[in-house]
Amino acid sequence: MAKISMKVNGRDVSGEVEGRTLLVQFLRDQLGLTGTHVGCDTSQCGACTVQVDGKQVKSCTMFAAEAEGAEVSTIEGEAAQDGTLSAIQAAFQEHHGLQCGFCTPGMVMAAKSLLEVNPKPTEAEVRHHLEGNICRCTGYHNIVKAIMAASGQDVGAIAAE
Amino acid sequence: MYAFDFEKPTSVADAVVALKDEDALALGGGQTLIPTLKQRLASPSKLVSLMGIAEMQGVSADGGTLTIGGGTKHAVVAAEAASAYPALAALAGGIGDPAVRNRGTIGGSLANNDPAACYPSAALASGATIVTDKREIAADDYFQGMFTTALDEGEIVTAVKFPIPEAANYQKFEQPASRFALVGVFVAKYADGVRVAVTGASEEGVFRWTEAEEALSGNFSPDAVAGLAASADGMITDLHGSGAYRAHLIGVLTKRAVAAAG
Ligand SMILES: Cc1cc2nc3c(=O)[nH]c(=O)nc-3n(C[C@H](O)[C@H](O)[C@H](O)COP(=O)(O)OP(=O)(O)OC[C@H]3O[C@@H](n4cnc5c(N)ncnc54)[C@H](O)[C@@H]3O)c2cc1C
Ligand code: FES
Ligand code: FES
Numbered sequence: 001m002a003k004i005s006m007k008v009n010g011r012d013v014s015g016e017v018e019g020r021t022l023l024v025q026f027l028r029d030q031l032g033l034t035g036t037h038v039g040c041d042t043s044q045c046g047a048c049t050v051q052v053d054g055k056q057v058k059s060c061t062m063f064a065a066e067a068e069g070a071e072v073s074t075i076e077g078e079a080a081q082d083g084t085l086s087a088i089q090a091a092f093q094e095h096h097g098l099q100c101g102f103c104t105p106g107m108v109m110a111a112k113s114l115l116e117v118n119p120k121p122t123e124a125e126v127r128h129h130l131e132g133n134i135c136r137c138t139g140y141h142n143i144v145k146a147i148m149a150a151s152g153q154d155v156g157a158i159a160a161e
Numbered sequence: 162m163y164a165f166d167f168e169k170p171t172s173v174a175d176a177v178v179a180l181k182d183e184d185a186l187a188l189g190g191g192q193t194l195i196p197t198l199k200q201r202l203a204s205p206s207k208l209v210s211l212m213g214i215a216e217m218q219g220v221s222a223d224g225g226t227l228t229i230g231g232g233t234k235h236a237v238v239a240a241e242a243a244s245a246y247p248a249l250a251a252l253a254g255g256i257g258d259p260a261v262r263n264r265g266t267i268g269g270s271l272a273n274n275d276p277a278a279c280y281p282s283a284a285l286a287s288g289a290t291i292v293t294d295k296r297e298i299a300a301d302d303y304f305q306g307m308f309t310t311a312l313d314e315g316e317i318v319t320a321v322k323f324p325i326p327e328a329a330n331y332q333k334f335e336q337p338a339s340r341f342a343l344v345g346v347f348v349a350k351y352a353d354g355v356r357v358a359v360t361g362a363s364e365e366g367v368f369r370w371t372e373a374e375e376a377l378s379g380n381f382s383p384d385a386v387a388g389l390a391a392s393a394d395g396m397i398t399d400l401h402g403s404g405a406y407r408a409h410l411i412g413v414l415t416k417r418a419v420a421a422a423g
Binding site for chain 1: 162163164165166167169191192195196198199200207208210212236257258259260261263264338339340
């Protein structure tokens with residue numbers, strides 16, 4: 001066991017982990033931040049997407065020890081203290097960008113990572129960016145629409161209501 | 162996942178020492194190794210992370226050579242190699258997805274030598290040099306079949322040196338579920354000839370398509386390879402495609418790569 005410390009959603013946290021403890025296990029099991037989901041065992045679904053030092057990563061494919069000293073952002077850090085949704089979250093709600101909601105935390109964190117570097121993406125850029133995030137429910141159109149809307153663009157022309 | 166110790170040295174020299182332990186394994190970005198550990202297909206006693214080693218990071222162009230540190234992530238190559246070697250940057254920007262590109266490294270990709278990985282084709286088509294903690298290995302000698310390389314146990318890929326071509330392009334026919342190459346073709350044109358490397362197709366891993374190289378070295382145009390057909394012998398047949406289909410794709414993608422390279 002080794003002691004690790006990092007900042008999660010602006011808060012200093014620490015804990016004891018094994019070498020094999022994944023970042024997602026540390027977040028969920030030790031910090032109780034269960035918004036970050038695990039949808040697969042093969043690093044393919046993106047439900048576990050978080051940011052580490054501002055970069056989008058799969059928290060199931062990184063050891064907790066590798067995040068030593070890092071700044072980690074998870075879905076729990078998105079809404080304001082009073083519960084007001086972030087622009088991306090509000091757009092997902094408005095444009096019906098979720099059904100069961102299992103993929104949604106990862107989708108929102110992936111969208112946030114995209115818009116931080118590319119504030120006005122094209123539809124093709126949004127779809128390219130979401131290649132590592134799988135949704136079994138929505139068929140993606142409304143997720144893409146929500147992200148376009150969150151970037152302040154007109155979404156009238158995007159396929160599928 | 163079985164238990165193991167975790168170490169994160171800050172120099173190549175310390176990593177070499179740490180990897181001398183029996184059953185110690187290097188950890189790059191973990192984008193291949195962690196899924197492998199989850200499936201209990203590997204059981205190292207110790208993982209030695211190479212990600213804290215500053216001397217293995219970064220992209221630099223000097224004269225006709227682009228040097229990339231072995232621990233450099235795909236996303237960094239996509240951004241920082243774009244002006245010196247745009248075809249290589251585009252290849253890096255097409256690996257997997259954004260999260261994979263923010264963790265996975267060129268050294269890990271070349272050490273793993275997955276038969277469907279992208280970087281091996283670029284290294285072989287560019288006649289790159291693989292630099293390790295103890296020697297330099299020409300790409301032609303480095304790749305030795307599926308998941309097999311010239312690396313010794315515990316040997317670390319510290320950098321890769323790419324001669325910068327006059328023109329180049331990578332065409333990847335994506336396997337949509339894994340996003341690896343069902344077939345990928347990298348074409349690079351140098352003053353002394355053209356090199357064509359194919360990934361995803363052969364049971365022997367990445368290879369050079371020498372017939373196409375000869376045809377293109379005389380006439381660098383899609384027409385030069387129009388009459389050529391790659392042999393289906395030894396091509397991978399699996400549920401994603403037959404060997405004959407893969408062989409056909411090699412010709413199609415080579416033509417597209419030459420057209421795109423201009
Ligand atoms: C969803 C998904 C999609 C992907 N799509 C693609 C794709 O389209 N194309 C593609 O090419 N790849 C793809 N990959 C693989 C990805 O590029 C990996 O990053 C890469 O294969 C391994 O690099 P790594 O740094 O993550 O290495 P790791 O997983 O850490 O290590 C892999 C192996 O290499 C060894 N190793 C690591 N670094 C070094 C080093 N510097 N020197 C010596 N040995 C070392 C390790 O001991 C291990 O055996 C994908 C992966 C995932 C999860
Ligand atoms: S849980 Fe599926 S990619 Fe992490
Ligand atoms: S909303 Fe159900 S998986 Fe995306």
